Amino acid sequence: MLASETAALTPRVLPATPLFRAEALTKRYDANLVLDGVGFEIGRHRVVSFVGENGAGKSTLLNILSGIVTPDVGAMEFDGRAYRPRGYGEASRLGVSRVFQEQALILNIPVYENFALGHEARFDWVGQWVDRAAMIKMAERIVEEAGIDVDVRRRTGSYDFAKRQSIEIARACLAPTHLTGIEEPFILLDEPTSALDRRDEEAFFRLVARMKTRGSLVFVSHRMSEVIELSDVIHVLKDGRLVATLDAADADEQTLHGLMVGRERVADYYHEHRQRTPPAEAPVVLSLRGLTGEGQYEGVDLEVRAGEVVGIGGLLDSGKSAVGRGAAGVELPSAGTVALDGGPAGQPAIVDFVRRGLGYIPAERLTEGLIAAFTVAWNISTASGQDLFSGRLGLWRRRREIETARRFVAQLAIRSGAPEQLCTRLSGGNQQKVVLARWLCRDPKVLVLDNPTRGVDAGAKEEIYRIVRDLTDRGVGILLITDELLELIGLSDRIAIMQRGRIVAELAAPADAKPTERELVVLMLPQGAPAAAREPAAAAAPYTAPAIRTLTS
């Protein structure tokens, strides 16, 4: 048994051909050249990364590799044979599997059924009866091999987003081997770690290392430190062209960012020199008093002054996003009050707050932030139907709507954007700018931003940070909720740290005396756990910082 396992893990004698080869892949949408003659080789047992800003062509490239999109020009070869899949189904039969950015798990069935999805026929037992025991056994093998802590009999939806993400990664990596006996799978990972907490992230890293002995992986992520740590080779895409190929051993974040955006990454990415912490007498524009959301957060007191950025940090279960929803009145809190812009303290209500100058940007862009099937103009005007874009009798001001949209497309440099362009055609960063424009056009007094740069590329991130500074210069108060420690530190004037629904610390973060990530992480971890003294590998802690990995970078 042991001997056979070691044999399975030892690389076979390698054929000389690369596992995958692409030549001159080109794809055009209308006038938009998304991929321009991209060619590369992926060796056997390699982890290869593609990095680039949003809109650089990464998603299209992955779509082509996984058979969802056919290239206009170009050829591909997989394991020495021509590879022209006509859909993801065919690609996965050939041994190419993919973890999608949006989760593709079915929530109301047990985990093991998700593993067997599309392969139920293998578990047939006298005609239509499904052999559950065999399915469960197979699923348990996958989970064990992946090293994730999941009970395969539980309903998939009972696990949180991060857990489901690791389930999905395990499925993509291991299901081909266990189900179809494909010997050298080719696995495409599209931003797989963006929602993982540290324990699962470590399991993911181990999983990648293990899968490398089996097949090859393509990895796309915005987290450069991860890219460098995981990959053997890094390809840099810019405006649809492959501009550089680096050995991961000689790459560093600075160089990669430089190559991606075509300029050296400026030292103060967060425009800290523009940070002006407002004086204590500046008016309070948002004030939370004893805000409580049943089972999510409790007794939250917080004040945001005009021109101030107040950041809330905390672990995934700290309830910080729920506080944002409560403060904006999107989800009614069960107790406590919110006062907006010197108004009376009371139960927050989003409809009323929006009219009085509050804006809210949710973390889930595609389900809560914008309607991708609608145009840029429609998405920008959404929040201003009560005042800016409708006159007396409720008539819609279409000309003003189009003009406003055009102005903000230019002002925020929304690439390939036009007022009547559908948002489905925009990249994540540009979609987020559309959501920002929705509030900017209202001259807001307070903005509640929940992970405003999630899934946004480096260039657009910097532009969003610049917009945040512009807003505070104009006296806008900002409540920033973010999973990214560096963003939290870089942008905030004051930082509140939450733990299990309560604010446990509040500290100043002036431009000249920023707290370090290490200081914040210690505050985020549950009491009685002096994290600073702990080895980073102490994965036994039930809750760890989502962004703790940045400590080492």
Added chain:
Amino acid sequence: MTSTSEALRAPRRIPVLNRDDKSLLLPLAVVIALAVFFSLATDSFATPRNFSVVTGQAGTLLIVCLGSTFVILMGSIDLSVGAVVLLVGSISVTILNATNIGFGIIPIAALCGSAFGAANGLVYAYGRIPSFVVTLGSLSIFTGIALQILQGRAIQFDSAGFEQVAIGQLIPRLPNIALCALLAWAAVVVLADRTRFGRYMYIIGGGETVAHTSGIPVRRYKIFAFALSGLLAGLGSVLAVARLGAAGPSLGSDLLLNSLAAIVVGGTSLAGGVGGPQRTLIGVLIIAILDNGLNLMGVSQYTQMVVKGAVVVVAVLVSQQRLRNAVVK
């Protein structure tokens, strides 16, 4: 619906309404094909007399469909429009016979209708019950009340000249009920395309959570939509009563299928956010021509039901195909 000047100025135009306009071609082609087919297949279809008949029949259907188009555009469904028509019709007949109100019954009917619609909307928006369930319940409630009022019989009204509202012809050959329907259609198209209410319907249908986080009073507009649906059903009802001269237990009974059929065939997606009342006119024409033509050809009532059901299913199939293309690119 987009004005030409604006369309010309836009560098790359793929706005929602223009895309709609392109997809209008198929339903329009169906209207023409049906008209040509029935003209050739029967002697009586392409006659001025039959034009009056078709437009008269289509009038009620169109008025009733206009309101529920908004409900469907918003991503909900209103199964109770036929029942509202029956209930408002029986109330109207009773009032007409008991008083001397005459034409004054029209605003009363509209008011009754919007009250019933608003009741649906209130339960739906505040009770957080699927609109399908709410209106399925009220379908039964309204029908029950109406049949009690009518005692299960058809009641004629005796208000001299009132029927002229529906069957008089201000424009030769075009019954007034059809004229009213066209005017209502024009008003509702403006409402959908040029007002806050219309825009909010699209946004709520396209993404209710997005609407909510953007500060749109979603519940209020849901109630508005149902009230509007009821209002137009009430109007359609009183005009239908005027046209028929009576209100009977079968009033509005074919509207449940016909209204949903017309809206969906016109191209408003049951998923919400796509389509609009401008398209419902074409759906209504398809259903009305189909009804009328099959009658003229002597096709039995039962076969007609089969045909109409098939048309609805095919229409949804075709529109879903389009939807899939839009998403997958």
